[in-house]
Amino acid sequence: MQKNLVIVESPAKAKTIEKFLGKDYRVMSSYGHIRDLSTKELGIDVAHDFKPQYVVPEEKKKLVAELKKASQDAREVLLASDEDREGEAIAWHLSEALELSPDRTQRIVFHEITKPAILHALDTPRGIDINLVNAQQARRVLDRIVGFELSPVLWRKVKPALSAGRVQSVAVRLIVEREREIARFVSEASFRVVASFLLPDGKTLLKAELNRRLKDRDEAEAFLRACQRPEAAFTIEDTTKRPVKKTPAPPFTTSTLQQEAARKLGFSVAQTMMVAQRLYESGFITYMRTDSFNLSDMALTASRQAITEEYGERYHRLRHYHTKSKGAQEAHEAIRPTNMQAPTISAGAQEMKLYDLIYKRTLACQMADAELERTTVSIGIGGLTDKFVAVGEVIKFDGFLRVYRESTDDEPDTPEQETKLLPTVNVGDRLTAREIIATERFTQRPPRYTEAGLVHRMEELGIGRPSTYAPTIQTIQNREYVVRGDKPGEERKFCVLTLADGQIAEEVKRETVGADRNKLLPTDVGTVVNDFLTESFPEVIDYHFTANVEKEFDAIAEGTMEWTEAMDRFYKFFHPIVEKTLAMRTDHRAGERQLGTDPKSGQPVSVKIGRYGPVAQIGQPDPDNKSAAKPRFASLMKTQSIETITLEEALELFKLPRVIGEYEGKEMVAATGRFGPFVRFDGLFVSIPKPLEPTSITPDEAIALIEEKRTKESQRHIKTFAEEPGLEILNGRYGAYIAFEGSNYRLPKDVVPADLTLEDCRRIIAEAADKPKRRVPRRRSNG
């Protein structure tokens, strides 16, 4: 009997749906898009209404053939891709590529993978919405034009193999501009005053903070002196109690899951997605690439049941969350456990941790508000209008806090945020000040972005999609526009004035501030590319460019705008700027900076992005005089930047390679290579370790390094065989191994390397060769 064929996007989804549908249906997966613009060229016929040239990629050909065969065998084909722009386009591409006949093809959509939702979808089929498809084509074509016209401009003006695009270039811009804000930032000092009071009972302490900051040291001292006066009595003037409510965070979307997993579990964005993918494939959670807050009725009911069973009815509160945008295209649910009766699962360690986070967040979002009581105590100072204020908070009913509390990015810096129960006090109580401390505090610079923080900001700007956040972050790092790294903090002095026992003492303390770990930092290349793009293409690199074009895509989807006309308008605006930029003088590279003149040669010194990265240059090539001296080059060190390097620092670079001295009648030379500074001696390379510098290393230091390396080298060779000179047993970083004909072979765990015979070695090599040949997959950055 002929079955109906249902095509969805994801194989895991296909498996689930097949169970709901029974034997009359066969469910297959398209694994996302099945066709795309040809990658060899622009792939768009600009002159003929931007006609896209779609091709089935090589790796998808087999799948498309299978789908086609299955569709021809089927009674009816039901295209069940997601109900959004991309999903509609997938359905359309399927109908085109599989040559489906319209009378045997239907389009169905569901927003959650539950049996009622799927059965309802089968009852309400529709045709393909060509307006929505056209909106996707517009999006696709625009992204291709932007990416494939901007990138070659960068190859010409900055460096080969760079890339630019609607999404990645704005992501880089966010990081470059944040770094500039940080560089410009000037912190402002003020004094924060905290007092420790003794209550009338003579033993209970109450800590309170002055209700304003004092502007400098003199004002702080004057205030403490005023507190010192006998008439400066401290009296409880007022106490108020106020109920406060806390509401749980909404359920997880891709971006909030990435942020919380980074804060609570220390996961990178890519790691979170990988672990979530495994949870999804094992059936533990719903789809992990979503921007919807929606929860299915089934999930709401199950949450209610789980909460009332575990904590009681009082802890439950039904909440519906709505996605902020127009909401019409809720292709998925929020990320939630598929089974709310399973608080824990058994899986890998990371999977269990992430699941726990998802479970608790989902449960909490269906729980009652937490009820707190905030007590504010205000303490008057005799003769002054200033007051000390103590704030305490008590949880009256924990509600959702019982299971989950959202983290924030702000590091807990000031203890004022810590809230607690205050002792009971009465208005009119006289207090004794044990000590009053005025501490100098500084305003904080803007924070550097973490990966997840960047995703958060991109989502706010509407740039990128749940499926692209992680790959985009990978791309801007692969292009070396941005690196994840650490920045040492700076030591800062601050002043502390303490009034205790009638004395004012002053102390200067030191603290380290602004240290950063694992943050996104712009590189020179990223900075130069960004400055070049913002200068030449300000509209495209604008933070609101995506939001603006999205409005047009919406109009196309609603049928009020022709997609080809939208493209025509954009292209007529954009392409001339590309042409103009390419035609501009080519002798000056973007980001090039003149530093001054080399005192020795009188030649100009400049820095720029060279073919292999940031480089300093003395002299200019002279096209009219081939015999003239060629320019000299020297790569910048990792710690230097073309934006900040000085003439002196640049000239310093040309001192390398440098002859350190002689040893055993041969020259020792210091230089910096791809892997950092090194000493070269008699064909041997020795890295120069940290505190030593290639510009200043002494002959004795270099000899010590060479001897150390020689000792290690002698320990490296464990055994050689006269019959087979190309085969050696060596000692490596991961233990002993066999080196033979350019390949390395691991040794079995239980052997003693020095005891191996040549036969043993040959056997190990032969066994390794039996295994499937190892391919070296050249991992491409993105897509």
Add this chain to the structure above:
DNA sequence: CAGTGAGCGAGCTTCCGCTTGACTT
């Protein structure tokens, strides 16, 4: 593994958004 760079010349690089593979280190 440790270099490189200024012109006759060859050809390549690149976008964003859907979705998982089958490879090891």
